[in-house]
Every structure is written in structure tokens, then in C-alpha cells.
Amino acid sequence: MHIKTGDTVEIISGENKGDRGEVQRVMRSRLAGRQQGQPNPDGVRVIVAGVNIITKHQRRTGNVRTQTGRIEREAPIHISNVMLICPSCNKATRVGHELTADGRKLRRCKKCGKTIE
Numbered sequence: 068m069h070i071k072t073g074d075t076v077e078i079i080s081g082e083n084k085g086d087r088g089e090v091q092r093v094m095r096s097r098l099a100g101r102q103q104g105q106p107n108p109d110g111v112r113v114i115v116a117g118v119n120i121i122t123k124h125q126r127r128t129g130n131v132r133t134q135t136g137r138i139e140r141e142a143p144i145h146i147s148n149v150m151l152i153c154p155s156c157n158k159a160t161r162v163g164h165e166l167t168a169d170g171r172k173l174r175r176c177k178k179c180g181k182t183i184e
Contacts, residue, residue, distance in 0.1 A: 068093070069151060069162040069174065070113060076149040077159045078118060083144075087152060088115040094143055112143035119144050155181045 070076060072093055078086045096110030121142045127135050150159040153176040161177040174183040 068111075069164075070146060070149065075152040075154070076113070076115060077152055078115070078144065078148060079150045079159065080148045081119075081144070083118050086115075086118045088118045090114070090149075091116050091141070093146075111146040113146055113149060114141050114143050115149065116141065151183070153179060153181070153183060155179050 070090060070093065072090050074090045075087060076090055078084055090113050092114040094110075094112045094114070096107045096112075097105065119142045120139050123138045123140060125133065125135050125138050127133070151162055152158065153160045155176065156179040158178055160179075162183070163175040163177050165173050165175050165182075167173060175181070176183055
């Protein structure tokens, strides 16, 4: 996966184009049916802090203590609509992968060539 929790990303399409934020959560959906349990490549979405804010109208349900009224929260964005920001060059970049001698997989910035931790 080229984007992980805690990375800084930039939105590259949609109404929030150009906004930057930190990835709070990466959500992967699973396929249903015959190939149950397999990762679905079309269902990978990320939640970015402060971006794609929606208003959910929540009403009272029974005697349960829940927050009511208008609740603002971040909605998920498809992973193809975000691009990683390189911490070294501070630009939106594609991500390359490289194997080390001990078998670890590192992410590498395609613009400046430095590794991304």
C-alpha cells in the first residue's frame, strides 16, 4: 500500500482539490460472495483530517445517550484521489518501492529519491 495511517496527503481531484491533511484511517473493504475474504482493490478509501467534511443529522433514538443534532465529520475519500506528500521535498509525489538486503520493503519518493518513513 502506498499510503498509510499518519501520512500527509494532498487531494488531487474533487471539490477539495489542493487541500492537505493527515490520514487518520485506511479502510479496505472485502469482497462478498464466491471470493469471500479477498481484498477488494476498488474499495480502498482513506479518511483525511479536516477534508471532505459532511453534516450528518442525528435524531434521538430511544433512551440511549447519543449525540443529537447536526454532527460534522470527515467522510472517506477513494485512495486514487489522494497523493502522498514527501516529507523531504514537501511535494505531492508518486511512490516507488524498494527491497532492502534484509527483505524489508521501503517506500521511495519518485521526485527526490529519498526513502519515506
